[in-house]
Amino acid sequence: MIFERNCLWGSLAAALLAPLLFPNQYALHIGVLIMFSVMLATSFNLIIGYVGEFPLGHTAFLGVGAYTAALFSSRLAMPFHVAVLAAPLVAALFGLVIGAITLRLRGPFFVIVTLCFAEVLRLIANNWIDLTNGPMGISGIEKPVWATAGDALQQKMAYYYVGVLLASLSLFVAYRFVYSNIGRAAIAVRENRFVAQSIGISPFYLGLVTFVLAAGIAGLAGGFYANYVSFVGPEVFGFSFMISMIIMVLAGGKGTLVGPVVGAVIVVLLEEYLRDFKELRFSIFGLIVMAVVLFLPRGIMGFIARRHESYPRGATGDA
Amino acid sequence: MDLFLQLLANGLVIGTFYALSALGLTLVFGLMRVVNFAHGELYVVGGLLGWSLTDLVGLNFFLTLAVVIFSLAVGGYLIDRLLMARVRGQGEEPTILLTIGLSIFLTNTALLIVGTAPERVVSPFANKPLFFGPVVITQSRLVLVAISAALILAVHLLIQRTTLGRSMRATFQDSMAAQLSGIRTAQVYGFTFALGAALAGAAGMLLGSIYVAQATIGDVVSLKAFVVVILGGMGSFAGAIVGGLILGISEAFWGGYMSSGYVDAIGFGLVIAMLLVRPYGLFGKHAERA
Secondary structure, rough: OOHHHHHHHHHHHHHHHHHHHHHHHHHHHHHHHHHHHHHHHHHHHHHHHHHHHOOOOOOHHHHHHHHHHHHHHOOOOOHHHHHHHHHHHHHHHHHHHHHEEEEEEEEOHHHHHHHHHHHHHHHHHHHHHHOOOOOOEEEEEOOOOHHOOHHHHHHHHHHHHHHHHHHHHHHHHHHHHHHHHHHHHHHHHHHHHHHHHHHHOHHHHHHHHHHHHHHHHHHHHHHHHHHHHOOOOOOHHHHHHHHHHHHHHHHOOOOOOOHHHHHHHHHHHHHHHHHHHHHHHOOOOOHHHHHHHHHHHHHHHHHHHHHHOOOOOHHHHHO | OOOHHHHHHHHHHHHHOOOOOOHHHHHHHHHHHOOOOHEEEEEHHHHHHHHHHHOOOOOOOOHHHHHHHHHHHHHHHHHHHHHHHHOOOHHHHHHHHHHHHHHHHHHHHHHHHHHHOOHHHHOOOOEEEEOOOOOEHHHHHHHHEEEEEEEEHHHHHHHOOHHHHHHHHHHHOOOHHHHHOOHHHHHHHHHHHHHHHHHHHHHHHHHHHOOEOOHHHHHHHHHHHHHHHHOOOOOOOHHHHHHHHHHHHHHHHHHOOOOOOHHHHHHHHHHHHHHHHHHOOOOOOOOOOO
16 A cells, blocks of 8 residues: 555656656657546556456446537537536446446446447447537537647646646545545455455445446546547547557556556557557557466556565565 | 338348357357457458458369368467467456457458458359349348358257267366366367357358458457347357347348438347346346356
């Protein structure tokens, strides 16, 4: 717990200082993507790491958040903060409904049925042209004042720091949740469902609370993303975001809060680095995914945590 | 009424094709409980291999089908022994991730080699329309329906009547007990995956002679196959046929009478409803939740 907290504080410090080291637009753009990915990965990790189920349709909430923010600012002309606050709320509402239906199922059935919900939402986004503008998407989402002031570098810088703020907020909420009684109960359910039930924990209720929270965080990420790229199309529900989310969390280490952060940084940087390989990059990416599963089954943080735990407790002074 | 009959016929034909394309997944997901997201990509590989051998090389259709089945069986066996065997018994997450990685790799490697253009397997069956009263079906589709039915029956007999089939069922019910009674379970897993891959490839090639073989359709095929398997019930072949037919007919009627925009959403809606009402599908036998 203390090790994890220190790691998170360290990441925050690094995130705050990073623009001083790389003060250029490209690096800041990558930084914004990393912050977006940290939110997404944290959200996904809450379900896969703490509920222990695999929501393959988690992009549903990313998409709902993104569309909510886009519709609020383009149709209702709401300012940035209202739109970005509405996004997690609406996404959490969707989380409540979808979670109440899907959490009755487990294992492969849960996996497929969540995916079905994401696909249905994608098809609605594609076909309900009056609301969502169909495959053309919603473009020209108005940017807030702070993002249009100054030169291009300052605008990117502003987005970056808003991203850092939202990502730390998400991680703070996740941290407080995981180390609360509810979070501990969720871990008990994940470790042994029947023992947890026998001491009066309701797996369904816990799963639902976690699901709603995760949906909200994914919605926040979606709202931020919609405003940053100022365009939302049906592909926010698509499988490619899902794949990056899964890889970030599993490569970083599920069930730890630092893991998804590490995973997000690595996956975003790797995707950028692989651009040099042009068309070959997706094939290489697929191979890397398989290699991670085979050779790093507990993720990078799982690996480090095991090394860390293997030190004698008294000697390092932290327990 | 004529429209109704025509839609029903279309639905039955497409439904049989859905059942055929989901047949491999019925084995791998339904029996083996491996959530195989590379199923659609194996289908695509079968289709593209069939196209390149019939169209580019000029090989006979049935010879090509044999080559496709054989090479995908070998490929599937290797995938199981080299990849799946390493994560067996660790729950579904590693397998899902592994098959997703495999599907990304296969799709994009196929894109690199053949590009995005839709290709067609050269078919020996005439495309001429046959009239049954008010209903029109092309000859090639009718032949394919017959071939699909034969394949489904053959796999059903393999699972129910042969020693290999019996050891498969034993292994997936209780692999420890199967091992204790002398079944080489590692081999059985390998053979089942090989059979699943071969069926996916055969479906890809057969349907590639009517529709198209294209590198990018793998995801859609996988999703529809999952829908069919869940609708019909895990590991049940009668279920796979019924699941396919339900999907085909409801899509045909929805497309014919309602809007064509939401046709693809039907299957997902059906699955959501099905899992709420009967989590084990129409023909599933188990009572507990997996």
